[in-house]
Amino acid sequence: ESPVKIEVRSVSAKVGGESTHARLDLSAILPSVVTSPAKVDGLTLTLHSDAFDLRNRAGPVSGTVSVDKVGLDNPTIAPLIAGKVTAALNARLSADAVAIDSGTLKSDALSSQVAGQVSLRDGAIDLNLKADAPSSALPAAARGMLGDRAQISATLKREPNGNLNIGGLKLTSGPLSADGQASLADNKVAADIRGALSDISRLSKDATGAIAFALSAQGPAMAPDLSLT
Structure with missing residues (x-):
């Protein structure tokens, strides 16, 4: 039995013009997509290009995805994607890479933006990320120090060997930075x-003033050594 079950209502594909400068319009309506960790209801997909090189699989593309509901058994992520979820992308595709000029992901709780480069040849990633979310959708342990909303920005890099680097990480929320x-x-x-x-x-309700802190973690991913000063 397939681990993915897809219900298809309609699929449309239109191609016009010369093969090296083709106009593409693709769309699909999928009432239900079920995988082992998640269930998606009411998925609508569109993809468009005014000048796509079919032979070399290269050219500008824009697309949107909307989902009426995402069912996910993950108490950390589920609040961030509650309600209707929409995504939009403007990018340039080549045979070995995707250059993302702008991308957005929005839900009732989350608003995020992404731009950067993804290699189709070796899996390398270089992205700039920004997100804004209500503190109520974040883990309960952190909410006491936060304001009503939290703003996060960072760069994400994945090397071909799988190593990950997060740089320029910034978090601001109420009294916390x-x-x-x-x-x-x-x-x-x-x-x-x-x-x-x-x-x-x-x-602590009885405490007043401000503090500065530094947190470091070093060692095995599952059990690193932590230092807080």
């Missing part, structure tokens, strides 16, 4: 985060 970087290589994590909390009464 933090910045830093992190990496995962050979199943070992290295992270350094610095920040400040301008109102420590968020931690």
Whole structure:
């Protein structure tokens, strides 16, 4: 039995013009997509290009995806994609890479943007990410220090060997601000985060003032050594 079940209502594909400069219009309506970790209801997909080189699989593309509901058994991610989810992308496709000029992902809770480069040859990734989300959708352990919403930005790089690097990480939310970087290589994590909390009464009602902190993590990804000062 297939691990993915797809219900198809309609699929449309239109191609016009010369093969080296073709106009493409693709669309699909999928009432249901079921995989082992998730169920998607009401998926609508569109893809368009005014000048696509069919032989070399290259050219500008734009697309949208909308989903009425995502069912996901993950208490951390599920609140971020509650309600209707929409995504849009403007990119340039070549035989071995996708250059993302702009991309967005929005839900009732989340608003995010992405731009950068994805290699189709070796899996390398170089992306700039930004996100804005309500604190109520984030893990409960962090909410006490946050404002109503949290803004996060970072760069994400994946090397061909699978190593990950997160740089330029910035978080701002109410009285909390933090910045830093992190990496995962050979199943070992290295992270350094610095920040400040301008109102420590968020931690204890009897406390006043502000604090600065530094957090570092080094070692195996599943059990790194942590240091907080």
